[in-house]
Amino acid sequence: MIKVAKIKPGILRIAGIALSISALLIFGMASSYAHHSSTPHFDPDKPLTIQGVVTSFRFVNPHAWIYLDVVGADGNTKAWNCELGAASGLRRAGWTEELLKPGTEITLEGIAARRDPFGCSFRNAELGDGTLLARSGEITAGSEVFVNVEETAESVAATETNTFFGTWQTAPRNRRPGGGGGNPVGGGTPEDQAALFTSRYGELVTEAGRMASAAYDQRFDDPALECSPSSIIRGWSEPSGISEITQSGDQIVIKHEFMDTVRVINMDTREHPNDIEPSMTGHSIGWYEDDVLVVETAGFEAGVLVPHPGLLHSEDMVITERLSLSETGQLTRDYSVVDPQYLVKPLTGSNAWNRTAIALPEYGCVELGGVSNERPE
Numbered sequence: 379m380i381k382v383a384k385i386k387p388g389i390l391r392i393a394g395i396a397l398s399i400s401a402l403l404i405f406g407m408a409s410s411y412a413h414h415s416s417t418p419h420f421d422p423d424k425p426l427t428i429q430g431v432v433t434s435f436r437f438v439n440p441h442a443w444i445y446l447d448v449v450g451a452d453g454n455t456k457a458w459n460c461e462l463g464a465a466s467g468l469r470r471a472g473w474t475e476e477l478l479k480p481g482t483e484i485t486l487e488g489i490a491a492r493r494d495p496f497g498c499s500f501r502n503a504e505l506g507d508g509t510l511l512a513r514s515g516e517i518t519a520g521s522e523v524f525v526n527v528e529e530t531a532e533s534v535a536a537t538e539t540n541t542f543f544g545t546w547q548t549a550p551r552n553r554r555p556g557g558g559g560g561n562p563v564g565g566g567t568p569e570d571q572a573a574l575f576t577s578r579y580g581e582l583v584t585e586a587g588r589m590a591s592a593a594y595d596q597r598f599d600d601p602a603l604e605c606s607p608s609s610i611i612r613g614w615s616e617p618s619g620i621s622e623i624t625q626s627g628d629q630i631v632i633k634h635e636f637m638d639t640v641r642v643i644n645m646d647t648r649e650h651p652n653d654i655e656p657s658m659t660g661h662s663i664g665w666y667e668d669d670v671l672v673v674e675t676a677g678f679e680a681g682v683l684v685p686h687p688g689l690l691h692s693e694d695m696v697i698t699e700r701l702s703l704s705e706t707g708q709l710t711r712d713y714s715v716v717d718p719q720y721l722v723k724p725l726t727g728s729n730a731w732n733r734t735a736i737a738l739p740e741y742g743c744v745e746l747g748g749v750s751n752e753r754p755e
Contacts, residue, residue: 418566418597419750420499424490435478437465438744460498471515494749546731548619574687587720594688598753605743607637608685622738638741650676671701692719
């Protein structure tokens with residue numbers, strides 16, 4: 379259901395836009411940087427404005443894309459592509475596949491792609507009929523702003539507040555060292571990545587861990603580019619992501635919207651088997667300590683623990699998570715990551731979720747980054 383609230387007319391309205399491409403100041407750039415991969419692929423120091431006609435709108439995850447024809451100052455038409463946030467979040471804000479039909483006139487503000495001369499990251503836009511679109515998902519038509527009310531959990535029965543089971547949405551948070559979501563601090567070059575890695579993890583990693591991470595380039599090696607959640611730390615920290623926890627017999631099943639991740643927690647044993655088939659999600663066992671659900675996971679394949687700026691892990695990694703409920707019913711996960719090959723001490727962190735009435739949706743990853751994600755020869 380969509381709720382309509384009155385606002386002042388003209389908010390984010392773009393005026394005096396020429397047909398040619400120009401570098402202009404972007405409205406609300408700091409607040410609209412939402413997705414984790416922006417900085418490595420797009421340059422915030424190169425804002426631009428383009429005006430054209432929509433040729434296609436791909437409403438997919440992890441990024442929706444607008445494709446449009448733009449007439450440049452030389453009179454030639456160029457095919458542009460502009461990346462938006464995830465379709466899942468935009469859908470909850472009221473967007474649909476029909477919002478941007480082929481032939482729609484659009485004036486779009488964004489920032490330039492680093493490696494695609496006709497690519498950009500969407501910031502806001504005005505359609506030919508005056509409708510305004512923001513990267514956050516807000517749709518403004520005249521004096522009305524459309525706000526999705528599904529983000530609230532008012533309809534969730536009070537009887538569900540004292541259990542881990544049900545559906546949850548990632549709570550807003552400040553960045554923590556292990557979360558992996560949000561926009562990375564700093565620039566998008568390998569040198570920026572190395573500096574950020576040193577500031578966050580320099581005293582945490584072994585020499586082997588440092589060398590493994592040095593070979594990682596988040597511009598091209600981010601597991602999300604292969605439709606992978608990267609790790610169980612990253613997978614359960616997607617901003618505004620939906621997760622569902624259920625129990626069937628002796629197993630607790632945790633499903634995340636992000637990358638359609640599924641985890642199974644075995645509650646009938648306190649030992650991992652000797653013949654675990656290594657995987658990204660590993661093998662999990664769980665037990666209760668009073669009101670806390672403790673989950674221990676081992677049996678990982680070597681991979682990427684935190685994709686931004688790139689903290690890798692070995693197959694010896696073991697993760698312990700402690701799930702608890704606050705007095706207000708918020709779900710909290712405190713975790714500790716031990717990896718004797720790559721870490722000199724445990725990596726610790728915390729995430730929180732609020733109960734939601736939103737049903738767990740299918741993510742259905744379709745990666746369309748194209749040139750921006752291709753490693754140069």
